[in-house]
Amino acid sequence: MTLSSVEDILIEHGVKPTPQRVVIAKYMLETHSHPTADEVLQAVESKLPVALSRATVYNTLNTLVQAGVIREVVTEAERTRYDANMTEHHHFVDVKSGKILDIPADQIAHLKPLLGNNFKVHSYQITFFGEVKDQ
Amino acid sequence: MTLSSVEDILIEHGVKPTPQRVVIAKYMLETHSHPTADEVLQAVESKLPVALSRATVYNTLNTLVQAGVIREVVTEAERTRYDANMTEHHHFVDVKSGKILDIPADQIAHLKPLLGNNFKVHSYQITFFGEVKDQ
DNA sequence: CTTGGTATTTAGAATAAGTCTAAACCGAGA
DNA sequence: TCTCGGTTTAGACTTATTCTAAATACCAAG
Numbered sequence: 001m002t003l004s005s006v007e008d009i010l011i012e013h014g015v016k017p018t019p020q021r022v023v024i025a026k027y028m029l030e031t032h033s034h035p036t037a038d039e040v041l042q043a044v045e046s047k048l049p050v051a052l053s054r055a056t057v058y059n060t061l062n063t064l065v066q067a068g069v070i071r072e073v074v075t076e077a078e079r080t081r082y083d084a085n086m087t088e089h090h091h092f093v094d095v096k097s098g099k100i101l102d103i104p105a106d107q108i109a110h111l112k113p114l115l116g117n118n119f120k121v122h123s124y125q126i127t128f129f130g131e132v133k134d135q
Numbered sequence: 136m137t138l139s140s141v142e143d144i145l146i147e148h149g150v151k152p153t154p155q156r157v158v159i160a161k162y163m164l165e166t167h168s169h170p171t172a173d174e175v176l177q178a179v180e181s182k183l184p185v186a187l188s189r190a191t192v193y194n195t196l197n198t199l200v201q202a203g204v205i206r207e208v209v210t211e212a213e214r215t216r217y218d219a220n221m222t223e224h225h226h227f228v229d230v231k232s233g234k235i236l237d238i239p240a241d242q243i244a245h246l247k248p249l250l251g252n253n254f255k256v257h258s259y260q261i262t263f264f265g266e267v268k269d270q
Numbered sequence: 271c272t273t274g275g276t277a278t279t280t281a282g283a284a285t286a287a288g289t290c291t292a293a294a295c296c297g298a299g300a
Numbered sequence: 301t302c303t304c305g306g307t308t309t310a311g312a313c314t315t316a317t318t319c320t321a322a323a324t325a326c327c328a329a330g
Contacts, residue, residue, distance in 0.1 A: 018296095018307065037288080053309045058288065153278065153325090172316080188280045193317065 001030055013067040023047045024060045028070050037061055136165055148202040158182045159195045163205050172196055 006026045007017040015021060023044050028035075035043065037057050045052040064070045141161045142152040150156060158179050163170075170178065172192050180187040199205045 016306080020308075051309080053311095055289080055310080056308055059308080151277080151326095155279075186280080188282095190281080190318080191279055194279080 001026060009069065010067075013069050015063060015067045015069070019048060020052060020056050021060050021063070024057065025064060025069060028061075028064065034073055136161060144204065145202075148204050150198060150202045150204070154183060155187060155191050156195050156198070159192065160199060160204060163196075163199065169208055 003022055003026065006022050006029065009029070010017040010021060010025060024040060027040060027044050027047075031043075033039075037054070040061065041052060041054060041057045044057075061070070065072055138157055138161065141157050141164065144164070145152040145156060145160055159175060162175060162179050162182075166178075168174075172189070175196065176187060176189060176192045179192075196205070200207055
């Protein structure tokens with residue numbers, strides 16, 4: 001993927017292609033891992049002639065998320081919440097109210113009729129025991 | 136729910152029922168919200184004759200999770216990861232390796248055959264737009 | 271009862287991801 | 301060239317959670 005094609009992608013998404021944004025976006029579009037902001041910083045800082053600030057990495061990643069170029073993946077808890085409901089169920093967070101809704105696991109196939117708009121399916125937590133098979 | 140029945144539950148799960156643990160477990164088993172550790176502290180500290188430390192709340196909640204009395208619900212990011220894959224898909228985290236596996240959304244119904252043991256279905260992220268309907 | 275040992279609780283320090291701030295910088299137009 | 305808005309920067313700040321080391325409570329054996 002060339003630098004200028006990454007620039008084109010940024011422009012298409014309404015993001016001004018600064019050198020910092022271009023190298024970060026290029027890295028994000030090429031990698032198939034799910035890097036943290038710090039991992040992005042490590043991977044990308046050598047690609048720039050100037051020092052790259054941690055704040056710029058966060059700013060840029062947030063900009064790219066807002067522009068729809070990349071997506072956030074929540075993997076660990078900042079604010080862990082706890083739940084005494086031990087049945088298999090999903091958690092859905094209303095983007096507007098923050099309210100958490102429990103959905104029994106067997107309803108996963110019938111989700112959309114339960115929901116209106118502006119609703120983010122946030123967390124699907126069931127614990128299986130075992131290992132990933134090779135694909 | 137009586138204090139002594141909460142004690143019984145703790146004992147059944149192999150947890151020594153200290154006063155702090157009993158009031159925290161009682162609150163967790165009675166509430167249907169998804170409180171944070173701080174919210175638990177606020178709700179529970181007046182129920183004890185002595186001061187309740189924040190560390191004790193965290194210790195106790197972790198103890199209850201380990202014992203299988205309650206479960207963690209991840210709602211916000213501590214370590215946000217980013218992903219350029221914008222197709223609808225799920226994220227599964229291998230508990231052992233930490234490796235994240237993408238699963239296309241249409242495979243949700245056929246999950247278990249893909250997985251072995253020791254595998255935690257961690258995050259299911261699809262954005263719908265709309266609002267929660269009253270239930 | 272004592273004593274001793276282990277588990278628990280405590281206050282406060284430490285950690286770490288992410289945001290904020292204020293100054294410096296840059297590039298496009300007048 | 302000058303100016304202005306947007307961008308980047310270093311470092312301070314915030315906040316959830318964990319760590320630490322001391323104090324306390326509890327139980328078992330003498």
